[in-house]
Amino acid sequence: MTETAPGLGEFDFAGDDHVVPFYVEGLDVRGRAVQLGPMLDAILERHNYPLPVARLVAETVVLTVLLGTSLKFEGKLIVQTQSDGPVDLVVADFSTPDRVRAYARYDEEALAAAERGGRTQPHELLGSGILAFTIDQGAHTQRYQGIVALDGATLEEIAGAYFRQSEQIPTKVRLGVAELLDRDAHGKPRHRWRAGGMVAQFLPESPERMRQPDLHGGDGDDGNGQFEEDDLWTEAKVMVETIDTDELTDPTVGTERLLYRLFHERGVRVYQPQVVYDRCSCSRDKIRNVLDGLSREDIENSIEDGLIKVTCEFCSTTYRFEASEVRSQ
Known part of the structure; x- marks a missing residue:
């Protein structure tokens, strides 16, 4: 670990719309965490989506921000769903170093039927289809695209499957969205959105320790192969799984406080936060x-x-x- 990585409290808390990279030395885990507020509000307010659609878009934006801010080159990350559910298309893209935009397409009648049936969770709105992760470094370069199936799993689970399939890096993702009703400075009621997320990855010096259980082989695979996951990654996953939506979205908790709660016994370090903006690339x-x-x-x-x-x-x-x-x- 470099000596330039500050500990918690060595600079001001990042606050909303800032991605905080972190490193847990005792667990060989690196990651990023974020809380989104005004930036997310700006994206959702301009489209006036129904509440279930807004929640789905918010989750997709958080996931895109967490992954996009890891890019080490000038380019764009596009996260896009194509499916047969009431919301058949969601697109969010991150353009380096800090621009985010997103939109969704949905069928009003199918959405109304889903709401009547209580099927409004993000994975229920998407249905079956694909989730594509596309990296575009601009002209004169070839796009890279990874595709995973939308099969009823959550976006958290699907993102983990993507990293396992394409990057072969043990990865745990948490996403959370909250709808807030409060009053502005003049006492008028207002509706706001908040969202947060974390991605944690196991990156020990020895790549053999990153090994994961084999994927299911289909018919005839009884799944009983012996496998022992690295103890440190097991511990890290359990810690990340304890995060609830309130911790991800509550501004009084904050990203750094959450990281301290999870990992302080293992020596968590944070790096300079990276701001993200609601900015479209159209002209x-x-x-x-x-x-x-x-x-x-x-x-x-x-x-x-x-x-x-x-x-x-x-x-x-x-x-x-x-x-x-x-x-x-």
Whole structure:
């Protein structure tokens, strides 16, 4: 462990919308933790999602932030679901070093039926399908994509399966979302969202210690193979599993206090927090480039009252183009 990594209390607490990297020397565990407040509110308020959809988007944003802030290069992490549930598409992306955006697509009738039946947990809203993790380093590079099945498991479990399948790193993820009803400075009722999460990974110096139980082999595999998980990783997982939603989302607990509660006996260290912002990457020039790639027929079909209007699905910004300026290409 480097001497530059400060202990808890050696700088101000990170607060909302800051990712805190940490290292637990006694457990060979590294990770990141975060509490999201105003940034998440900004994303969800602009779309006015029904509450179950907002919760699902919030979980996806937390997961994307935790994974995206680990990127060591200039690029983008895209986390996207495609499924057959009431919410058939959720997309969140993180652009280095600090920009986050997200949106969801849902079927109103199917969502209403799910709510009547009490099936509003995130994994129930998604149904069956896939969750894709895509890393894009920009032009002249090849995208990397990892895909795991949406099979009724939670996003926490699916993220763990992704790391086991693609990175072969023992990983534990916790996600939590809370809906708050309070009053503003003028006494008016207001609705706010909070969310938090943690990702912990077992990274000992000896890679042999990272070995995990074999994946189930399908029909004929009785799953009785002998396997002993590393004791330190077992301990770390048990600690992370004790986290409840209140600890992940309560601003009076805070990320550093939670890390201290979990790991202080094992020597937890924290690093400089990284701020994240609600910022979309759309622009008028980018939209214009998309329009320039459309056929003449598509352009004509898009014109209403002499204008072409394009609304960004992420930030809801509407761009207006005169028909003449697009036709001129």
